[in-house]
Amino acid sequence: MGWRGVLWKSFLKLINLYPIDRRDWSPVNMSYTGSLLYSRSTELILRKPRHRHGFWTARGWLLGLSMLLGSCLQHDYLEIRVDDAVARVEVADSRASRQQGLMHRKSLDRDTGMLMVFPEEKVLQIWMLNTLIPLDVGFFDKDGRLLNVASMEPDGGRRIYESRGAALYALEMNPGWFERHKLRPGARLHLPRSVLTER
Numbered sequence: 001m002g003w004r005g006v007l008w009k010s011f012l013k014l015i016n017l018y019p020i021d022r023r024d025w026s027p028v029n030m031s032y033t034g035s036l037l038y039s040r041s042t043e044l045i046l047r048k049p050r051h052r053h054g055f056w057t058a059r060g061w062l063l064g065l066s067m068l069l070g071s072c073l074q075h076d077y078l079e080i081r082v083d084d085a086v087a088r089v090e091v092a093d094s095r096a097s098r099q100q101g102l103m104h105r106k107s108l109d110r111d112t113g114m115l116m117v118f119p120e121e122k123v124l125q126i127w128m129l130n131t132l133i134p135l136d137v138g139f140f141d142k143d144g145r146l147l148n149v150a151s152m153e154p155d156g157g158r159r160i161y162e163s164r165g166a167a168l169y170a171l172e173m174n175p176g177w178f179e180r181h182k183l184r185p186g187a188r189l190h191l192p193r194s195v196l197t198e199r
Contacts, residue, residue, distance in 0.1 A: 129157030
């Protein structure tokens with residue numbers, strides 16, 4: 001059983017709901033809610049809580065659990081600058097995080113994005129596989145100098161976007177961000193010491 005299974009089992013115990021083996025299951029009618037507790041995805045039937053107010057106890061635990069999971073899914077942001085333009089970014093400095101990128105995101109908040117940090121300076125290639133929103137990407141060399149900006153559209157990863165020269169960083173932002181801040185080739189990327197010292 002993985003950690004998700006352990007979490008689910010612990011959660012059921014906390015709210016006094018217990019799974020019944022699917023081989024002898026029968027729906028349990030929650031008389032005071034008029035609903036059947038049945039999960040098609042996990043194929044579990046949940047017994048009626050031990051006490052009359054179990055439903056409200058369950059609601060409280062569900063609310064707490066959703067808040068806990070929501071906080072775990074929040075992204076960590078770091079504040080950076082390109083010339084005088086300030087952005088809040090997620091830092092992708094591992095191969096796995098760079099490959100994941102901004103896949104499946106439905107939106108980005110204003111002035112937020114992702115900074116991809118590569119292990120060595122080279123001509124970088126970026127594509128839009130499983131990316132649902134258009135993005136602008138700026139490529140920066142090891143000294144933080146902006147080489148070029150490319151506007152990328154969701155296309156299933158068919159088109160490849162390259163840096164015009166050896167680059168170490170790729171900054172993905174909402175469309176028009178670089179233009180709105182009048183950032184041209186030669187603009188400087190300013191990173192916190194924490195990013196620089198990790199290299």
